[in-house]
């Protein structure tokens with residue numbers, strides 16, 4: 001478990017649901033629950049919250065899990081920032097829940113006026129106070145930020161009544177974000193690392209630049225060497241590297257064996273020296289890099 005900035009506890013490990021279709025996600029959520037997963041990272045823009053909600057409800061009705069054992073994360077998308085309550089209520093309806101455990105602002109950006117992402121002008125303070133209000137009403141238990149750079153986090157601290165419970169940012173051995181993470185930790189803000197494994201599959205997602213497309217952590221000689229040393233798979237080595245730094249992670253998984261293998265990361269511990277060696281793989285390589293996508297013109301404000 002990890003302690004959030006608001007003092008609440010959150011599982012350190014869970015399942016991500018990006019890129020999982022409505023048709024496949026339900027079965028995977030059921031599989032995850034059977035394997036002991038309790039944390040699920042969702043978002044309305046992933047287009048699958050309804051199927052996730054149905055699977056969660058089914059598992060609860062069959063006595064596989066209780067609501068209070070689950071930790072469900074959802075997010076406020078950019079175009080909904082002027083009406084967080086309606087957006088959250090829609091997510092709750094789809095997820096078949098009366099509250100989510102953590103609600104994140106997907107991108108805490110200033111104004112964006114671009115094609116499909118056309119939004120009204122909403123200040124960060126306004127967005128955050130809507131979330132604080134939702135928390136006071138019990139519709140969300142904790143509130144946090146995502147892709148939030150240091151400068152924006154500092155600004156939030158100037159007006160917030162409740163500090164962000166965590167910051168969820170891209171992080172993996174090719175993109176260690178050491179300086180930023182050190183800063184957030186000093187401020188008592190835990191880190192959830194998205195795209196934690198960053199295999200080449202991510203580069204094919206269409207948001208990575210050409211130079212990143214040949215990077216593949218799973219084939220990295222050091223990761224392979226450590227896999228042999230600890231008798232673990234490459235992914236287990238990478239996930240343990242995250243655990244050793246107190247990150248919260250929720251890898252995306254389709255393959256059945258990945259659900260079983262991931263849980264085994266708690267059965268061993270990389271040495272401090274090996275963690276340091278992995279840190280040196282950093283290439284500041286952001287896989288979810290939409291710098292060429294004009295709909296994401298707020299990139300300078302992205303952590």
Ligand SMILES: NC(=O)c1ccc[n+]([C@@H]2O[C@H](COP(=O)([O-])OP(=O)(O)OC[C@H]3O[C@@H](n4cnc5c(N)ncnc54)[C@H](OP(=O)(O)O)[C@@H]3O)[C@@H](O)[C@H]2O)c1
Nearest residue numbers: 016017018041194195196197198235251252253254255258
């Ligand atoms: N901006 C955002 O909002 C944002 C962006 C990115 C990610 N996220 C969140 O973070 C989650 C994870 O990110 P991601 O899916 O992009 O990247 P990821 O978790 O780093 O990588 C997913 C890939 O890792 C493979 N994998 C998982 N467990 C494995 C294991 N034990 N051994 C070998 N391979 C394994 C999966 O293979 P299989 O599918 O074959 O099992 C899949 O190809 C997302 O689902 C989402 O919840 C949020």
